[in-house]
Amino acid sequence: MDDHHRVVERGYDAIAERYAAAARANRGSGTYFRSFLDRVLARVPKGGTALDLGCGAGSITYELARRAHVVGLDRSSVQLALAREAAPRARFVRADIADVAFAPASFDVVVAFWTLIHVRRERHAEVFAAIRAWLRSGGILAGTFGSSDTPEDRSDFFGAPMAWSHFDARTTRRLLQDAGFELEQAEVIADEGEQSLWVIATIGPFAAGNTPRG
16 A cells, blocks of 8 residues: 555544544634535535545535435545444445546536545546546536645644645646646635635536547
């Protein structure tokens, strides 16, 4: 297994409850996160299918499950235990974001909030291509991505070792476009005390037959 990803897994196993409590405190009414999430939820087809990629303790999974059939994915078993309590109607998968496979055209919406920032950035292009394949025609990818050039960073996070890896905003925008996404929004915005690239990316009704653009 990739040691970088094992650090992330073990870190979230150790801090799952502390991190979930902080998220609840910092992502409530009046935050940019809340307004962004509400915009995304409004795009989820009633009775459709959604994937919460890196679902953590399941707060977003719960919101999605009120509208759609949801799969929550995380590598941390402790996070998944919390998520199952939070969103009992969802289905959960324990897997690595960079290695999991779903059938083509499985989802209407894929969300990834503060999750790809923990995946080795050399694998981001293939993850974006995989997400595009998992989405149905007209589907959307929404979430937060890194905004700085960070090949690898390891430091303490809520009292446990953690690892990050991501590109700057310009490179991430290009990788998404190279994977075949249209960028409806891709802005660097400060929220929760950090700068993230907030993205809503779509694939058009004929995108499944298109060649990804350079």
